[in-house]
Amino acid sequence: MLLIEDLKVELAGNEILKHIDLEIRQGETHILFGPNGSGKTSLLMTIMGYPQYKVTQGKIIFKGEDITHLPVNERAGMGIGMSYQRPPTIHGVKTHQMVRICAGKEKEVDVEGLAGQVNFTDFLGRDINDGFSGGEIKRSELLQLMAQDPAILLFDEPESGVDLENMSLIGTTIGKLLQRDFNIDPVRSQKERKKERTRMGLIITHTGFILDYITADKGQLLFKGEMTCASNPREIFRCISEVGYEECVKCAI
Amino acid sequence: MRNLEEMASKASDKKAALGPDIDLASYQSSPVPHDYIEDLTSLSEVDKQRMIISGVDAQERERCGTFVQKDTTVIHSCSKQEGIEIIPIRKALEECDWIHEYYWNLVAVDADKYTSKAELDLHNGYVIRALPGSKTIYPVQACLYIDKDGLSQNVHNIIIAEEGSELHIITGCATSPHAKRGLHVGISEFYVKKNAKLSFTMIHNWAEEMAVRPRSVGRVEEGGLFLNNYICMRPVKSLQMYPTTHLVGKGATARFYSLLVGSPGSEMDVGGRVFLKAEETKAEIVSRAITNSGNIIARGDLIGEVNGVKAHLECRGLIINGGSIHAIPELTGKADGVEMSHEAAVGKIAQDEILYLMSRGLSEDEATSTIVRGFLSVDIPGLPPQLKAEIDRAVEASDKDVL
Ligand SMILES: Nc1ncnc2c1ncn2[C@@H]1O[C@H](COP(=O)(O)OP(=O)(O)OP(=O)(O)O)[C@@H](O)[C@H]1O
Ligand SMILES: [Mg+2]
Numbered sequence: 343m344l345l346i347e348d349l350k351v352e353l354a355g356n357e358i359l360k361h362i363d364l365e366i367r368q369g370e371t372h373i374l375f376g377p378n379g380s381g382k383t384s385l386l387m388t389i390m391g392y393p394q395y396k397v398t399q400g401k402i403i404f405k406g407e408d409i410t411h412l413p414v415n416e417r418a419g420m421g422i423g424m425s426y427q428r429p430p431t432i433h434g435v436k437t438h439q440m441v442r443i444c445a446g447k448e449k450e451v452d453v454e455g456l457a458g459q460v461n462f463t464d465f466l467g468r469d470i471n472d473g474f475s476g477g478e479i480k481r482s483e484l485l486q487l488m489a490q491d492p493a494i495l496l497f498d499e500p501e502s503g504v505d506l507e508n509m510s511l512i513g514t515t516i517g518k519l520l521q522r523d524f525n526i527d528p529v530r531s532q533k534e535r536k537k538e539r540t541r542m543g544l545i546i547t548h549t550g551f552i553l554d555y556i557t558a559d560k561g562q563l564l565f566k567g568e569m570t571c572a573s574n575p576r577e578i579f580r581c582i583s584e585v586g587y588e589e590c591v592k593c594a595i
Numbered sequence: 596m597r598n599l600e601e602m603a604s605k606a607s608d609k610k611a612a613l614g615p616d617i618d619l620a621s622y623q624s625s626p627v628p629h630d631y632i633e634d635l636t637s638l639s640e641v642d643k644q645r646m647i648i649s650g651v652d653a654q655e656r657e658r659c660g661t662f663v664q665k666d667t668t669v670i671h672s673c674s675k676q677e678g679i680e681i682i683p684i685r686k687a688l689e690e691c692d693w694i695h696e697y698y699w700n701l702v703a704v705d706a707d708k709y710t711s712k713a714e715l716d717l718h719n720g721y722v723i724r725a726l727p728g729s730k731t732i733y734p735v736q737a738c739l740y741i742d743k744d745g746l747s748q749n750v751h752n753i754i755i756a757e758e759g760s761e762l763h764i765i766t767g768c769a770t771s772p773h774a775k776r777g778l779h780v781g782i783s784e785f786y787v788k789k790n791a792k793l794s795f796t797m798i799h800n801w802a803e804e805m806a807v808r809p810r811s812v813g814r815v816e817e818g819g820l821f822l823n824n825y826i827c828m829r830p831v832k833s834l835q836m837y838p839t840t841h842l843v844g845k846g847a848t849a850r851f852y853s854l855l856v857g858s859p860g861s862e863m864d865v866g867g868r869v870f871l872k873a874e875e876t877k878a879e880i881v882s883r884a885i886t887n888s889g890n891i892i893a894r895g896d897l898i899g900e901v902n903g904v905k906a907h908l909e910c911r912g913l914i915i916n917g918g919s920i921h922a923i924p925e926l927t928g929k930a931d932g933v934e935m936s937h938e939a940a941v942g943k944i945a946q947d948e949i950l951y952l953m954s955r956g957l958s959e960d961e962a963t964s965t966i967v968r969g970f971l972s973v974d975i976p977g978l979p980p981q982l983k984a985e986i987d988r989a990v991e992a993s994d995k996d997v998l
Contacts, residue, residue, distance in 0.1 A: 390954055415953040415962075424954055430947045434969025443965070444955045469969075490955060 343367050344389070344494055344542060349400035351381075351388050358384045360567040362400070366494065369536075371520050371543035371556065373575040376564035377587045382546045383427055385564065386496045389544075390424045391417045404494070423492030425483035427499050427546075431471040437482060438466040444489040456488050460515055461508065476503030484515055494542040495519060501551045513555025516545075522556045550579040565591045599704050603714035606705035614835025614864050617806050619708060622747035622778045624716045627666035629742075635661065635671055641772060642740065648992055649767020649798045650985040651738040657981050660723075662737040666746055667718035678729025679762070681737075684720040684751050694722065697753050701784040701812035701841075709808040713749045713782045720750035720782070725760035725791070734763035734796075734982055739781065741805075742771040747778040754783065756791035756819070763979050764793075768807075769800040776804035785813030787821045789844065794822040796982050798989050801831040803860060809836040817844025817873070822977055826986060827863065828856035828993035830889075835864040837894060842869065842876035842904075853882045854971050854986075856993055857889020857918055866894025866923070871904040871933075878906040883971055886918035896925040899933035908937035913944060913970055915963075 344366040351359035359381050366372055376382045388395040389402060391414040401410045409417055432440075438453050445451035457463045460481045465474070474482055480500055487495055497516065504512055517523045521539045524532060545552055553576060561575030563582075570591045571578070581590040610616050632638065635653040638646070643653045646663075655661055660674035660681045669683040687694045704714050721737050741748050756762045768779060779801070787793045801807060815821045821840060840849045851867035869878035880895040897906040912920035924937040944966050952962035971990045975983065 392950055413953070413959075414950055415956060415958050418954050418956045426951070430945060430951050432948050432951070432966060432969055434972040435965060440955070443952065443957060446956055486955065 343405065345403040346389075347400050347403070349388070349402065350398045351384060352396045352398050353384060353394060357398075358567055359388065362569045364562065364569060366542045366544060368542065369521070369539035370559040371522065371545065372560045372562055373553070373558045374544055374546045374562050374564060375578055375582060380564045381567045382564055383498055386424060386498055386544070386546065389496060390414060390422060418490070418492070421493030422496070423487050423490045423494070424496040425480070425487055425498060425500055429471050429479060429483065431469065433469050433472065435470050436466065437468055437470050440470045441466075441485060441489045444486045446490075451489050453489070457485055459488070460485050461511060477505055477508055480504050480512060481508065484512060488515070488519065493540065494544070497543065497545040499546050499548065501547065501549060509551060510555065513552060516552065517556040520556060553579065563587070563590060597699075599699055599714055602705045603711040606711040607708055607715065609705070609707050609711065611707040611709060611808070611835065613837060614808070615833055615862065617778060617808070617833070619712055619747065619778070623745050624747045624749065626718070627668060627743050627746065629665045629668045629670050632670045635663065642742075645769045645771060645800065646738050646740065646767060648989065649738060649769045649800050650765045650796070650989070651736045651767045655736070657733045658736045659731050659733040660735040662721040662723070662735070663740065664719055664721070664738070664750065665740045666743050666748060669719050672721070674735075676731060678726045678760070679731060679735060680722070680724040680726070681735065682722045684722050684753065685717070687722045694753070697755065697784060697786060698751070701814055702782050702810050706810060709780045710782060710810050712747070713751050713780050713810075716749050717751055718749050720752045722753045722755075723762070723764060724755040725757055725762035727757040728759045730761040731763050734765045734979060737764060737766040739766070739768045739779070740771065741769070741774045741777050741779065744774045745776055746774070747780065749780045751782040752784070753786075754793065754795065755786045756788060756793040758788045759790050761792045762794075763982060765796045765798070765982055765985055767798045767800070770802045770805060775802050777802070778806045779808070781809040783809065783811035785811065785821060785840070787813065787815040787819040787847075789816045790818040791816075792820045792977070794824070794978055794982065796824040796978070796986065797826065798985065799827040799831070800829045801834075803830045803832060805831050807831055807834040807836070809838070811836070811838040813838070813840040813849070815840060815842050815844065815847040815849055817846060819844065819847045820977065821849045822975070823849070823851045823867070824975060824978070824986065825851075825853040825865070826989050827865070828854065828989060830858040830861050831863065832860065833862045837866045837868060839868040840870070840878075842871050842878065843873055845873050846875045847873060848877045850878070851880045852973055852975055854973070854990065855882065855884040855891055855893070857884065857886035857891040859888035861889035863889065864892040864894070866896065868896040869898070869906065871897070871899045871906055872901065874901055874903055876904045880908045881973055882910045883973060884910075884912045884920050885967060885970065886912070886914050886920050887916045888918040890919045892921045892923065894923045894925070895937065896927075897935055898927045898929065899935050900929045902930045902932040904933050906933075906935045910937070910939040911970070912941035913967070914941065915944065915967070
């Protein structure tokens with residue numbers, strides 16, 4: 343479970359997150375909406391533990407432990423994983439090597455097999471993120487998360503810039519990762535499968551496309567650094583589409 | 596006929612154009628005898644280990660010939676493949692007439708006091724020659740080893756890839772653990788003839804108090820390819836070299852790659868210079884320098900003399916823990932239509948790259964070393980897998996020292 347209480351965050355001396363309360367329970371996936379610059383990426387980076395995002399108030403609890411001041415790699419070790427909006431290029435570090443790093447030291451990983459699932463086999467020999475197109479970055483990030491297999495997956499706009507064919511690939515893969523696919527299971531009923539769901543997700547989206555592929559438990563709207571409302575994700579999306587963020591915030595308050 | 600000795604004598608005090616001046620008189624040069632060894636596995640474990648890290652395998656696995664010189668004496672020299680000749684240079688000078696067409700033909704004997712020293716006080720060195728059309732499957736390995744403390748080792752090497760041949764050489768230079776202070780003067784002349792391919796990979800493992808002054812020049816004829824890799828990742832007191840290559844035949848190509856790591860107290864001044872003198876010639880110089888408190892000057896100089904040549908220079912430096920990197924890329928175009936470019940970048944490891952790797956589970960140290968290793972892993976097209984593996988191994992081995 344991820345619990346964020348009364349969080350304030352500063353970046354380069356500016357308060358970019360003013361008041362965040364958020365609770366993602368075991369097995370839940372939330373959708374995070376908000377206009378450009380509202381602080382969505384900042385929130386994910388803060389949860390991941392990027393040191394430039396300074397928590398000035400409040401705390402982050404994960405699996406019952408206060409992780410507010412834990413370094414990034416220890417959070418990764420506890421099962422927090424992130425798909426980035428703009429990941430850096432690392433020259434000389436190949437994509438297949440990166441996938442192996444994600445899997446951790448002990449785990450054997452079928453890099454080719456995983457890459458095949460997201461149509462990324464041809465990129466394994468390239469330096470990570472070097473010249474990747476917008477859509478390719480999304481598949482690369484997803485591939486890394488598949489290998490990493492974290493308990494909570496933070497997706498920063500997993501579908502922006504993705505073409506139609508790859509969209510369904512990415513959508514269904516994310517669904518699987520979050521244990522939200524509805525394949526018929528000979529042993530367990532859908533209800534049982536839902537109960538067994540453990541993975542958590544927090545997905546940033548502008549387009550709402552991802553909602554065509556996965557179900558989500560809640561939608562959150564971030565506006566000017568404040569988490570304003572939490573309700574049905576489709577409802578928030580409709581509201582934003584029809585009356586805009588500002589109105590939507592008002593109706594929530 | 597040139598009087599080499601006379602020319603050399605006149606230059607015996609001539610300071611080099613670059614690099615700190617070295618007092619030659621403070622080193623000994625008298626011969627150090629060692630027994631010839633038939634089977635390299637009978638070398639001491641310590642020597643073997645030092646050679647292995649320089650890419651020289653005592654069991655000669657996946658090698659097509661070996662040359663080993665210890666101090667001033669050749670202790671092993673043999674070729675295992677037809678068409679590949681490996682001859683100690685003193686022997687060649689006595690027995691082979693043809694050697695005189697090559698000896699001091701590219702490097703000027705009176706260039707500076709070091710070239711002078713190598714002529715007046717030559718210990719030995721190797722001549723490696725691939726006969727016309729012969730192709731090595733495995734590389735030839737050569738090792739210049741310094742065991743005696745305080746020695747000035749003066750060698751001269753000549754490498755000839757005859758027409759249509761393919762030759763790969765890995766050469767390791769190293770010191771034994773008890774040779775702390777010394778000087779290595781190494782002359783190398785490379786002849787790559789028509790349509791021949793030569794790859795030359797040099798791995799240096801010196802000691803903290805070593806001074807090193809290689810002097811090398813290559814000439815590449817029509818359709819020839821000269822691949823030159825240089826790796827120096829261990830401490831060295833003072834290293835200065837500026838190998839030069841002349842591309843004299845149509846379509847000749849030279850590619851230089853160097854990987855340098857500057858440790859505390861190390862001064863390195865390393866460059867590469869290529870003259871593109873014929874049509875359709877191509878040159879590429881790529882260097883990666885990392886400093887951990889050492890001082891590195893990374894030079895590169897490309898001179899395009901005829902229309903339509905292509906050349907690129909790339910120099911990247913990473914400062915890990917103090918020290919300096921001075922990148923000096925130079926381009927000179929002397930004709931219309933030359934296509935020449937360079938890029939240089941010097942900086943520290945980007946924090947966002949470290950954090951990205953940490954968010955995938957690596958510790959900060961692991962992330963840093965992954966980035967450093969990546970930085971040093973340049974793709975070198977045309978290099979045989981054994982040599983690629985040796986370079987990777989050298990990078991791997993230096994990794995711990997760097998961090
Ligand atoms: N280094 C920085 N210094 C100052 N302000 C910054 C810095 N980096 C980001 N910001 C600001 O922080 C605010 C929040 O940015 P963030 O990236 O979290 O927005 P976002 O909601 O993810 O937007 P988008 O939808 O465009 O991705 C923005 O106003 C941004 O300009
Ligand atoms: Mg963003």
